[in-house]
C-alpha cells in the first residue's frame with residue numbers, strides 16, 4: 001500500500017497550487033468572507049473549469065482518478081473554501097441530472113451547469129427535517145402533465161444563487177419515503193424565492209432558505225425512470241442517502257484544505273515570532289501544538305483518500321462517515337490550535353486563521369452531523385441502530 005502521491009498526481013498538485021496562488025488567492029482575500037452573488041460566482045467557477053472542477057465528471061459520476069479529486073478539493077479549499085463548496089455542490093447537482101434526468105432535460109442543463117453558466121443546488125433539508133430527512137413535508141401534487149410544488153427548504157448550499165434546484169418532495173404521504181420524488185426546478189421557468197441565512201463562516205458559500213409556492217414543473221423534470229429501471233423515480237430517497245455518502249467524503253476533503261491553511265499560517269508564524277530570547281517553535285509546548293496539527297491533518301487526509309477510493313468501487317458508507325466526522329472535527333481543532341500558536345495575533349481578523357476556525361465550524365453539520373455519522377458507523381458495525 002502506497003500512501004504517497006504518484007509522480008503524476010504530484011505534478012498535477014504542484015501546477016494547480018501555482019495557478020491557485022497566482023490567480024485565486026487574491027480573489028479569496030477580496031471576496032471569500034463576503035456574501036456571494038450569482039454575477040460574481042459564475043466567472044469564478046468558470047476560471048476553475050480548465051482544472052477539472054464543476055463538471056459532471058465529479059465524484060458522483062466516478063470521476064477519473066479519485067486521488068486527483070481529493071487533491072483538487074484540498075488545494076481549492078486551502079485557497080478559497082467558499083468556491084470549493086460552490087463548485088462541489090454544482091458538480092453534485094449536475095451529476096444527479098446527468099445520470100437520472102429525461103434526455104431532453106439533461107441535454108438542456110448538463111452543459112451549462114458543467115461550464116459555470118448555471119449554478120445548481122440540492123434541496124433536501126427543511127425547517128422540521130434536518131438529521132431525519134424522512135420527515136420532509138414539501139408536497140408535490142400532480143396536475144395533468146405537470147407537478148405543483150409547495151414547501152420550504154432550509155440550509156441549502158448555493159440556494160440563493162442557484163439557477164437549478166434538485167428538490168426532494170413528497171408526492172404521496174401514505175407511502176412515506178417511498179412517495180418521495182426528486183424534481184429539477186429551473187428557476188427561470190418555474191420561479192421560487194430564496195433568502196440567504198447569515199452564518200459564522202463560509203460566507204461566500206451561501207446557505208439559504210428556498211420557498212416554493214405553487215411552483216409548477218413539467219412531468220419530464222422528475223428525476224429517474226428515463227434511462228434505467230435501477231434509477232426509478234421511486235428510488236428518490238435511496239438516491240438522496242447514497243448521494244450523502246459522496247458528499248461526506250467531499251466535505252471531509254474540504255475540511256482538510258481549511259485545516260491545512262490554518263496549520264501553514266501558524267507554522268510560518270512560530271518560526272519567526274520570538275519570545276524568551278528564541279523563536280517560539282523552540283519552546284516545547286509550541287512544538288507539540290505543531291505536531292498535533294500535522295498529525296490530525298494527515299489522519300484526516302488519509303481517511304478521506306480511503307473514502308474516495310472506496311466510493312469509486314461502490315458503496316462505502318462507513319468509510320465516508322468516518323472520513324467526514326473525523327476530518328471536520330479535526331479541522332475545528334486544528335484551526336483553534338493554530339490561533340493558540342499565534343497568540344493574540346491569531347484572533348485578528350486581518351490574519352487568516354480566525355476565518356479558518358469560522359469556516360471549519362460550518363462543516364460538522366452538513367451531510368449529517370458528527371453525531372449522525374457516528375450512529376451510521378456503529379449501526380454498520382453492530383447491526384443495531386441507535387438512530388431512532
Ligand SMILES: Cc1cc2nc3c(=O)[nH]c(=O)nc-3n(C[C@H](O)[C@H](O)[C@H](O)COP(=O)(O)OP(=O)(O)OC[C@H]3O[C@@H](n4cnc5c(N)ncnc54)[C@H](O)[C@@H]3O)c2cc1C
Pocket residue numbers: 089122123124125129130131132154155156157158207362363365366367368369370371372375386387388
Ligand atoms: C454549511 C451547511 C451546508 C448545508 N448544505 C445543505 C444542502 O446543500 N442541502 C440540504 O438539503 N441541506 C444542507 N444542509 C443542512 C444539513 O444537512 C443539516 O443541517 C443537517 O442534516 C443537520 O440538521 P439540523 O441542522 O436540522 O440539526 P438537527 O437534526 O436539529 O440536530 C440538532 C442536534 O441534535 C443531534 N441529533 C439529531 N438527531 C439525533 C440522533 N438520532 N441521535 C443523536 N443526536 C441527534 C444532532 O447531531 C445535532 O447536534 C447544510 C447545512 C450546513 C450547516
